[in-house]
Amino acid sequence: MHQPMPESGRPREEVLQELAAFGREDPDYKAGRLWSLVYYLGKEHDAFLAEAYQAYSSANGLNPTAFKSLKRFETEIIAAVAELHHGPADTCGVVTSGGTESCLLAVKTYRDLARARRRVRRPEMVLPASAHVAWFKASEYFGVKVRLLPLTADLEADVSRLPRLINRNTVMVLGSAPGYPHGTIDPIEAMGRIAQERGVPLHVDACVGGFILPFMEQNGEPLPLWDYRVPGVTSISADIHKYGYAAKGASTITYRSLDLLKYQMFVHTDWPGGVFASPALLGTRPGGAYAAAWAAIQHFGKAGYRELAARTSEAVRRLRAGIDAIPELAVLGRPQGPLLAYGSIDKAVNIYAVGDQMDARGWQVNRLQHPDGLHAMVTARHLDVIDQYLADLQEAVATVKANPRLADTGSAATYGLLAHVPLRGMVRQRVLDMFAGMYRAGGGDLDLNADDIGGKLPLAERLARWYVKRKTR
Numbered sequence: 001m002h003q004p005m006p007e008s009g010r011p012r013e014e015v016l017q018e019l020a021a022f023g024r025e026d027p028d029y030k031a032g033r034l035w036s037l038v039y040y041l042g043k044e045h046d047a048f049l050a051e052a053y054q055a056y057s058s059a060n061g062l063n064p065t066a067f068k069s070l071k072r073f074e075t076e077i078i079a080a081v082a083e084l085h086h087g088p089a090d091t092c093g094v095v096t097s098g099g100t101e102s103c104l105l106a107v108k109t110y111r112d113l114a115r116a117r118r119r120v121r122r123p124e125m126v127l128p129a130s131a132h133v134a135w136f137k138a139s140e141y142f143g144v145k146v147r148l149l150p151l152t153a154d155l156e157a158d159v160s161r162l163p164r165l166i167n168r169n170t171v172m173v174l175g176s177a178p179g180y181p182h183g184t185i186d187p188i189e190a191m192g193r194i195a196q197e198r199g200v201p202l203h204v205d206a207c208v209g210g211f212i213l214p215f216m217e218q219n220g221e222p223l224p225l226w227d228y229r230v231p232g233v234t235s236i237s238a239d240i241h242k243y244g245y246a247a248k249g250a251s252t253i254t255y256r257s258l259d260l261l262k263y264q265m266f267v268h269t270d271w272p273g274g275v276f277a278s279p280a281l282l283g284t285r286p287g288g289a290y291a292a293a294w295a296a297i298q299h300f301g302k303a304g305y306r307e308l309a310a311r312t313s314e315a316v317r318r319l320r321a322g323i324d325a326i327p328e329l330a331v332l333g334r335p336q337g338p339l340l341a342y343g344s345i346d347k348a349v350n351i352y353a354v355g356d357q358m359d360a361r362g363w364q365v366n367r368l369q370h371p372d373g374l375h376a377m378v379t380a381r382h383l384d385v386i387d388q389y390l391a392d393l394q395e396a397v398a399t400v401k402a403n404p405r406l407a408d409t410g411s412a413a414t415y416g417l418l419a420h421v422p423l424r425g426m427v428r429q430r431v432l433d434m435f436a437g438m439y440r441a442g443g444g445d446l447d448l449n450a451d452d453i454g455g456k457l458p459l460a461e462r463l464a465r466w467y468v469k470r471k472t473r
């Protein structure tokens with residue numbers, strides 16, 4: 001059972017020891033076994049970030065005039081990002097708590113801009129089908145309807161369909177550099193031309209790519225243009241807590257000019273607490289995260305990030321070559337950048353079963369759907385483990401091929417089923433119930449380990465078990 005607040009406090013040393021012990025069941029990201037969520041370079045860098053964070057952990061960026069230190073971090077971070085993304089002299093922006101906050105803010109900004117300038121009352125936005133889920137969250141939060149831009153066979157946004165999706169209610173168009181699912185960079189130049197012709201803003205979600213694509217390009221890798229060099233691009237989100245290797249809680253949103261950023265801001269003049277102005281979603285803004293982000297940028301500099309990008313690219317190159325060398329597998333689409341996904345091209349090899357085999361060998365890889373696949377968010381750290389990963393992948397494929405029934409067991413069966421369940425509304429309700437269950441008073445199912453569909457299993461698996469039970473009832 002979870003501990004509520006103790007009656008009397010405990011010594012710091014004892015608390016810290018227990019706290020460290022909590023991490024024992026967490027993913028082994030330090031050894032490069034996890035292929036998402038964490039961008040880890042080693043103990044030394046972590047300690048550096050922690051020290052920078054700690055120095056400002058009590059400071060509050062709520063009001064940019066109170067802590068001049070934090071405003072300075074923010075200004076310098078935004079200046080670095082503006083330069084990195086070839087922004088014009090007026091480029092401005094805000095440090096946020098993460099990619100999701102940056103994405104949410106873009107939608108709020110463009111909704112309000114369209115409302116003020118064009119009296120748009122039923123806002124819509126065009127999102128490629130590969131857009132990160134944060135954009136769908138923004139749609140729901142801010143009441144902006146999604147018009148989905150389908151993908152081509154190469155899993156890129158099909159720009160030929162874009163003109164027909166823009167209408168007078170369109171408040172923004174989105175492109176990703178790269179998109180989370182397949183690592184493809186949307187055709188931003190073509191999208192920018194259309195957006196400009198039609199007079200709608202184009203936001204580029206470079207939450208993943210913002211701190212690595214520029215350095216890959218500087219290293220001489222051929223990449224399409226996606227930043228402010230494309231005239232139609234009006235804003236960019238870029239996370240420092242991903243390939244900027246900062247502590248969690250740091251992203252940026254920049255705009256081509258201040259007259260756009262103004263629509264992001266919130267001002268309330270009649271609050272009994274005083275006249276209030278806020279640049280982003282949060283109230284209290286964590287000074288430690290800004291300090292650590294600033295420190296990471298200062299520590300690596302352009303040369304350091306180029307070096308990290310080169311190591312990442314080498315890991316990606318070897319990963320691709322290794323996948324290409326396994327006849328049953330193929331990389332999905334045409335990824336350009338630090339991440340990729342792969343699927344099976346052999347009917348006898350179920351890719352989710354391959355995922356199970358990789359799990360059994362101590363790796364943690366995300367599963368994709370539409371199309372089915374496995375995901376790899378590659379970091380510089382993965383270069384050290386890539387050969388072992390590929391050896392295990394080869395073995396995993398051979399095992400699945402020799403035992404096709406593996407597709408009907410374990411999480412392969414459940415993921416396969418889930419990806420193809422037709423009744424999405426029903427699935428949504430069930431996910432909501434299960435997810436809410438984890439937040440039940442006392443910690444819910446995470447701790448109880450006893451519900452009839454398998455306590456501690458990942459959500460997807462529990463969901464699938466529920467579905468199977470329901471179907472066979």
Ligand SMILES: Cc1ncc(COP(=O)(O)O)c(C=O)c1O
Nearest residue numbers: 098099100132134180205207208
């Ligand atoms: C393309 C893209 N946009 C936005 C986000 C959201 O970022 P965060 O998880 O920091 O909120 C992600 C996260 O992976 C992403 O890949």
